Amino acid sequence: MNKGRVEAFTDAVIAIVLTIMVLELKVPEGYTWHNLAESLPNFIAYLISFIYILVAWYNHHYMFGIANKITKKIFWANNLWMFTSSLFPVSTAWFGKYIMHWQPAIFYLIIYAIWLYAYLILSKAIASENDREIATMIYNMPVYKLLSSKYYFLIMLIAGLGVYVFPPIIFGLFVIQAPIVIRAISSESDQLFND
Numbered sequence: 001m002n003k004g005r006v007e008a009f010t011d012a013v014i015a016i017v018l019t020i021m022v023l024e025l026k027v028p029e030g031y032t033w034h035n036l037a038e039s040l041p042n043f044i045a046y047l048i049s050f051i052y053i054l055v056a057w058y059n060h061h062y063m064f065g066i067a068n069k070i071t072k073k074i075f076w077a078n079n080l081w082m083f084t085s086s087l088f089p090v091s092t093a094w095f096g097k098y099i100m101h102w103q104p105a106i107f108y109l110i111i112y113a114i115w116l117y118a119y120l121i122l123s124k125a126i127a128s129e130n131d132r133e134i135a136t137m138i139y140n141m142p143v144y145k146l147l148s149s150k151y152y153f154l155i156m157l158i159a160g161l162g163v164y165v166f167p168p169i170i171f172g173l174f175v176i177q178a179p180i181v182i183r184a185i186s187s188e189s190d191q192l193f194n195d
Contacts, residue, residue: 045096
């Protein structure tokens with residue numbers, strides 16, 4: 001399969017997902033700072049999702065950049081990841097609108113967890129379908145190590161339980177994690193794409 005076509009299609013889907021997410025941000029109902037502040041949960045939910053999708057997209061670009069071949073297995077794993085990415089606008093908008101309710105928070109967390117798992121499936125597919133050197137590079141990516149850590153999913157599970165007590169705990173978790181996730185961008189990618 002042509003790697004460039006898969007990358008271009010993925011880029012287009014991610015661009016559409018991000019566009020749909022921003023369209024879910026509504027103009028405040030009034031002209032005061034208070035009206036703007038009422039929109040803050042929606043904006044925070046959007047910002048968090050935007051950051052996480054961009055980090056994943058950057059690492060996706062790196063994995064595809066080092067891959068020698070794209071097989072049907074990688075193609076379908078990539079489609080699974082894009083499908084789960086396409087669910088972010090709904091979960092983000094619902095959670096941002098009803099931040100104090102546990103059902104939207106759990107839904108957001110479930111979509112996020114499925115999305116992460118799909119990303120791990122994609123990473124493993126690229127690693128298994130390419131040579132050992134590429135597999136080692138993927139398994140050594142900071143984001144791969146983070147996402148495959150049992151502690152990461154334990155934290156997510158604890159946060160999921162905490163949602164029943166205080167739904168905005170998800171915001172706190174993702175805001176605290178954001179710098180860690182941003183730093184999980186592979187430093188080798190700068191060398192790969194700046195040569």
